[in-house]
Amino acid sequence: MGRSIALALAREGARFVLAARTESELNGVRDxxxxxxxxxxxxxxxxxxxQQIADLAKATLDRFGTVDVIINNAGTGTVLGPVQxxxxxxxxxxxxTNARSAFLLTKALLPTMLANQSGHVININSTVAKKGVSTASAYCASKAAMAAFGESLAAEVRSEGIRVTNVFCEPMNTWLRWAATPDFARDRVMEPEDVAQVVVDVLKLxxxxxxxxxxxxxR
Structure with missing residues (x-):
């Protein structure tokens, strides 16, 4: 998902920072x-x-001097099972990974947006944030927490010229999907490129x- 968003933004001439755990994968997307x-x-x-989020924020501001957009896209969830x-x-x-990360990154970079009286925070979320599903209580709860954070943040910073958009996606054609549910129907998944285009479109408003x-x- 992150790669697809990065490529879509690159085609629009964006300048950005790529962050993830795996350096080799980051370098591949950067190339x-x-x-x-x-x-x-x-x-x-x-x-x-x-601390690593603080270092990320510093690296961002050292290189570009400001930040216009935050995309909270970190996510995981490959194990299904009952609550017990x-x-x-x-x-x-x-x-x-799914909720705390969005809070930490937004908190670290929000002061710059507030100083600019401008910015856009985009949270890539899941439809299970609104309606939980069986055997995925931890994942659903984390996504619901992210959604509530986004809604609260939007109410808090709207008057400061900062926009917050929560994108709720149905199952995506990503490795996470197939790791969690390898038998999931292929004709029911969405492509990451479609969500990436949604991100581009909302940023153009x-x-x-x-x-x-x-x-x-x-559909």
């Missing part, structure tokens, strides 16, 4: 976006680690136009 003429740097980051079989460690890992929630579903 793809720079081949499209975009400027990008990579910062290997555990997005649930406050869900370990505390797994529950916490879901909350940390006039800054006075607010789009709070976008549900994205396969």
């Amino acid at each position: 793809e976006v720079t081949a499209l003429g975009a400027e990008a740097i990579t910062v290997p980051t555990d997005v649930a680690d406050p 079989d869900t370990t505390l460690e797994y529950w916490e890992s879901m909350i940390n 006039h800054r006075d136009v607010m789009v709070d929630d976008i549900p994205v579903r396969r």
Whole structure:
């Protein structure tokens, strides 16, 4: 998903920072976006680690001086099971990666947006944030937490010229989907490129136009 968003933004001439745990994967995406003429740097980051997020924010501002858009796209969730079989460690890992990361990154970069009286925070979420599904309590709870964070943030910063958009996606054709549910029907998944285009389109809207929630579903 992150790669598709990066490529879509690169085609629009964006300058951006790529952050994820795996440096080799980051470098591969960086090479793809720079081949499209975009400027990008990579910062290997555990997005649930406050110090690493602080380092990421510093690297961003040191390189570009400001930030216009934050895209909270970190996500995980490859294990399904009933509540009684869900370990505390797994529950916490879901909350940390899927919700805590959005809070940490937004908190780190929000002061710059507030100073500019401008900015856009986009949270890539899941439809299970609105309606939980069986055997995925930890994942659903983490996505619901992310949604509530986004809604609260939007109410908090709207008067400061900052927009917040929550994109709620149905199952995507990503490795996470197939790791969690390898038998999921292939004709029911969405392509990451479609969601990436939604991100581009909402970023192109006039800054006075607010789009709070976008549900994205396969026809």
